[in-house]
Ligand SMILES: C=CC(=O)SCCNC(=O)CCNC(=O)[C@H](O)C(C)(C)COP(=O)(O)OP(=O)(O)OC[C@H]1O[C@@H](n2cnc3c(N)ncnc32)[C@H](O)[C@@H]1OP(=O)(O)O
């Protein structure tokens with residue numbers, strides 16, 4: 001087989017270099033399923049992967065925590081040539097060559113059959129960010145959230161997780177408040193279904209107060225840090241906060257008061273090692289009742305392998321809106 005193209009990073013003297021390289025199938029890591037990748041997507045974690053002090057475990061590496069495409073070869077009976085599949089996270093793009101490549105090879109245990117109701121392209125517009133938004137909402141609902149409980153706040157709302165959470169929640173009949181640092185994107189957030197828009201500062205705790213006015217029935221929080229501190233203090237009695245991210249910081253100071261006086265729940269959201277049974281449920285829901293209404297509208301920006309470095313820089317600076325699809 002002829003060579004194919006992959007975006008490869010390497011680390012030399014604490015500096016990361018990237019280039020598009022020709023690879024052969026024999027360069028790919030071991031695995032039972034070889035996939036012709038149609039689309040990947042760029043997540044915040046891919047931005048972290050390109051930093052010198054990085055989450056990548058070995059170099060050279062093909063980053064890309066998401067991919068979707070068609071099986072070209074499988075030694076596992078669950079998958080056959082021609083099957084359309086999705087792979088997100090696990091070790092993809094961290095210690096195992098990932099999705100920024102025309103071909104990928106992975107263990108069968110990581111592979112999700114494309115659910116009916118989604119195209120390969122839609123699956124990657126969603127990607128890990130969409131999966132995480134849906135998993136967050138699923139967990140909030142498992143903990144009692146319904147549209148009757150009141151307003152749900154989505155933080156980091158113009159980002160990948162945030163945009164898709166706003167869309168899904170509003171489609172499901174929730175009153176959605178969205179917080180964003182980007183004044184220019186209020187129209188975008190309203191188009192996705194947000195009823196109210198709050199500034200980043202309004203949802204950041206700068207005084208360490210343990211309790212505030214009870215404003216939100218629940219929150220989807222990809223920001224963390226002092227925003228999470230604020231959310232814990234402003235969640236209504238019995239409500240929940242689903243935390244998935246750290247764009248606002250990894251450190252969180254908390255007191256026991258919201259938990260013991262208001263019975264609130266702090267739900268940790270992990271998409272990376274999410275068990276396969278739950279993973280399949282989340283993808284089925286994303287293909288049906290949780291399928292966002294605006295996937296083909298302002299959420300998506302499509303790029304080539306060549307454009308990855310500029311997007312990665314923007315994502316780390318908080319300058320990207322919605323989701324970035326990489327077309328092979
Ligand atoms: C799409 C998903 C996301 O975007 S999540 C956000 C991106 N991820 C991160 O920013 C996390 C990156 N990890 C770190 O920064 C560090 O691991 C740390 C700060 C969380 C902890 O660092 P420390 O040096 O104290 O410990 P180790 O790195 O040696 O890890 C300790 C222990 O935890 C295991 N571990 C590390 N990363 C993960 C992970 N992402 N998920 C689950 N477990 C993780 C690691 O293997 C070690 O366990 P051991 O049993 O010893 O192997």
Ligand SMILES: NC(=O)C1=CN([C@@H]2O[C@H](COP(=O)(O)OP(=O)(O)OC[C@H]3O[C@@H](n4cnc5c(N)ncnc54)[C@H](O)[C@@H]3O)[C@@H](O)[C@H]2O)C=CC1
Nearest residue numbers: 044132156158159160161222244245246247248270271318
């Ligand atoms: N737990 C998990 O399994 C997952 C975690 N994540 C995490 O969720 C977060 C968001 O991921 P994506 O949506 O892919 O990223 P993104 O880059 O698309 O969105 C990030 C959002 O955070 C905002 N932001 C940036 N800096 C901020 C700050 N200092 N304060 C408040 N907001 C800030 C940005 O403006 C943007 O709206 C990241 O931390 C990522 O690592 C994402 C997917 C899965």
